[in-house]
Amino acid sequence: MAMFDESKAYAGQEDVFYDDGRELELLRFVYGRPDLDQIRGNSARVLAAIDEYARTQKYLMNVGEDKGRIVVELISEARPKTMVELGGYVGYSCILFADAVRRAGGEQYFTLERDPVFGAIIMALVDLAGLADFVTVVIGSSDPSIRRLHSQNLLKHIDILFLDHYKPAYTADLKRCEELRLVTPGSVLAADNVIKPGNPPYLEYVRSTVSEKRKSAGGGEHEPALGARFPDATAKQYAGRQDAERLVSARGNPNLVYESRLVKSFEPTGIPSKMSTAESSRFAHAMQNASLLVLSLMFLPLDTFILFLSYAVRVLVAIPATSHRARRRAACDNTGCFKPQTVLVTGVGMTKGLALARLFYTAGHNVVGADFEPPYLPISCGHFSRSVKRFHRLSKPDGTPVGSARYCQRIVDIVKKEHVSLWDGQAKEMVERFTPCRAAQFDAATTKKLHEKHSFIQYTRSVGLSVPETHTVTSSADALKILDDAHATGKKFILKYIGVDDAARGDMTLLPLNTPASTKAHTSRLQISEKRPWILQQFIDGPEFCTHALVVRGQVKAFTACPSAELLMHYKALPQNSALHRSMLRFTQELAAASDLEHFTGHLSFDFLVDRDEAREAEQDPNNQGRVTLYPIECNPRAHTAVVLFSDTPEMAEAYLPLLDEHESAREQQPKKSLHGVCSVVEPVYPRNHAKYYWIGHDLVTLVVLPALSLFSRRGNSFVEVFGSFRAFLEHLLLWNDGTYEIWDPLPAWWLYHVYWPFQFALMLRTGRKWSRVNVSTTKIFSC
């Protein structure tokens, strides 16, 4: 689905959103325009004037530009002679579609509207658009109107039927048209709002087989049950002004079979017409889960073959990672100069945990792994990694203080039982207080300060580093005041919710919008309040980057940076001598050096935006010694999946060891306190080679399966686009590294794709939980 252009969004839909005088107001608005003469006879301009009213004045329940475009395309493909619309309202869809039908060589357009005032408005606007001799406006309820038009021989056949009136009447009216042979094989139906607010009986009817229809074919007089499956608001939507709608059920023509297709689009307010609200989408979600289960099953023989082949190769050929470990362990036995540590890695089911476990393993250490797992169900792929000596199951803390304390206690027990000296996870305070183990983790206060967007920006600004202009706003008025000023400066902003809200997450609307009214409508939709504070952050037009660093007592010990994206599934490190890499490292070093050094230890990663021109300049001149202006937008005080870039760099494991050296703290503190002259003492460890990483499961679905399937859909990708996806997949397969698979440790990848994910998809099938995307590397599932 393409992106919605927010500058075109209609005003928000209020509780009362039609029939409150706004339709007549619209008519005056359009006819009162100074450029009326240019509008006259021009459908596009009349539509633009209606859109302008709905954007700047009041919401109108029109089909809108995005959904309208889908029907216009349908018209140009089907080239109907006669098109009928049920539900005309103020004539928006009528003008848009009638114009398209006329251009496609059609002969007539009927719009059926129950409300006489709306009908009169349609006539006035259709006349203005110059379509009066092409459009017939039929005032009255749809069923008697259809029968009358038919009996008077005014309507003989419907080539396209657009249903956009009273939701419970969709099926009844369609059946009536079938019965009167107005709708026959070859007729095309386009029905709006079948998902939102939803029309399960209609979807069931057009999707049922001939025998199903025959079985349920009834017919008869007034049938109140037809409205019974709709919520009250839908069933009584038009009851206010006139009598309640009378639904008369017709027998239809059960022999007609429809090919049905759902097209997702946007309401004119910009709200997506989502799959998740309708009954039918449960079926779509079930199909999604079932197809992924089948895919896993299809690849099972091949992947099992690769698994055993890897074991065979491992026996026959020396592999650098395991050879390195063997050398280190030998050094430990022979000379005693290497002291293996016992390291606890939590989250070994995620790529970042697994990558860390493997790093410590190849460096010769003993690794104890832990992760969340249901009781007696070993689904975590890290459970079976060769790098993990022993695995401990964790239960998810339930969010209560007791639950958190229980979780911390469990970690302390594991640390004591396994004599762990180094740990990579949370609950640092408790572990370090009760055991000699040291944690590569910030304390709770620092974690909170860095994790929360607004406190992170405040802190970064306070230590003199660059930040994008950022304001915390607690009301729509706050936001509008800042956005008003932005009109003059030309700056653009994005509103980001401070807490967790999956729905608000992906909203990247650039503000202010074209008009103050549409900006106001947008901000008022977000329910900004003291309880729901947001940040208004300056938008930097340019590429995004992310970093991963290990910081020990304020000193950056390991560092990498790579280009980033919203759902990052392809990692390639920036060259360490590039201006961008150096600038990001310097930023990290300066922020770390400005902290309370003794306590500033942990994994630290940032998301940066860089102005497009500056990024281009930096790329074109790799020797550029200058400093690129960075705009940090987020900080994650924990390991980042980018740690996978260190997979072939066992020295990375050594970078953690100063943590165990109690004496090092005093020695290291001295030189780094001055902020801008961070004379970073030791060069950090960087990824040793330039290998790029991807996840084969993700790419198989997004670059092969989905593009291939889209070839069978009418609005799918072109051959060239599909070919491009296949080529990208092949390139990744041949030249990139998979984030989970290692030839010396192949079982986690097999387990991930043939146990972990199938288990999750089966669970979704059983519970009916809907998801919109999954992240193969973090094993996170995003609900919708």
Ligand SMILES: C[S@@+](CC[C@H](N)C(=O)[O-])C[C@H]1O[C@@H](n2cnc3c(N)ncnc32)[C@H](O)[C@@H]1O
């Ligand atoms: C969502 S609006 C139609 C919007 C219009 N298609 C557009 O996109 O510009 C629904 C319209 O259907 C009309 N309506 C409701 N029940 C009807 C019926 N049984 N027959 C004809 N019109 C009906 C309402 O009065 C309302 O104007």
